[in-house]
Amino acid sequence: MGCDMAIIDLNSDLGESFGPWPMGDDKAMLQIVTSANIACGFHAGDPAGILTVLREAAKRGVTVGAHVGYRDLVGFGRRNMDPSSAELVGDTIYQIGALQGLARAAGTSVRYVKPHGALYNTIADDARQAADVIAGIKAIDPSLVLMALAGAPIVAQARQAGLAVVCEAFADRAYNADGSLVSRRLPGSVIHDPAVVAERMLRMVTEGRVTAIDGTDIALEAQSICIHGDTPAAVAIARTLRETLEAHGVELKSFADAAHV
Secondary structure, three states, X not given: OOOOOOEEEEEEEEOOOEOOEOOOOHHXXXXXXXXXXEEOOOOOOOHXXXXXXXXXXXXXXXXXXXXXXXXXXXXXXXXXOOOXXXXXXXXXXXXXXXXXXXXXXXXXXXXXXXXXXXXXXXXXXXXHHHHHHHHHHHHHOOOOEEEEEOOOHXXXXXXXXXXXXXXXXXXXXXXXXXXXXXXXXXXXXXXXOHHHHHHHHHHHHHHOEEEOOOOXXXXXXXXXXXXXXXXXXHHHHHHHHHHHHHXXXXXXXXXXXXXXX
């Protein structure tokens, strides 16, 4: 089953620079995407830098989401962790709350939550950690939308718990035949060619299908497409993808402003 064939959301992970160490080109990406997953300080980002990105997002009318992750600055939130439920619920609330405060100061608001990195991949099918993240979101603001991996068990789990869910596909990541993402430790896990990315995502939007790394054709339902902001070709990929979709009559619009949820 495919997504809406006329409208799609583009999102990117932003606000991940730390002090004098830049990560990606947030300003350029905010001219292209319709939703921005903003780091909350646990896996990346610092308050001053996050506030700058939030102000730019507000100026451009880009929808803002909390990119919550494990407490893992050194590993950029990409190392598997097993926090207790109390820790994970508290960490989720803490990160969303911090971003809400900064967003308010920037003249915008947090509309959704997209977990980051290892946390995102873990809760896709780990019911206990998924329940903790869901509980944290509901505790601070049950109106927040959860952005989750298309086809993963967490989608049904979150909806059953009462959260609205938007499913996403990854433009620049390879898929396994079961719909999961290929581990970053493996070759070919990240796709760097803008033309290849644009072609595969156009097919996802129009046909609801992508080709897995082993050549298998898999169905993929998604209302949002993620372009990672920390890859060298991120801006070129995002620009080519947007131009390709628009050239084929697809409207780029945040899910928060469309009838996706």
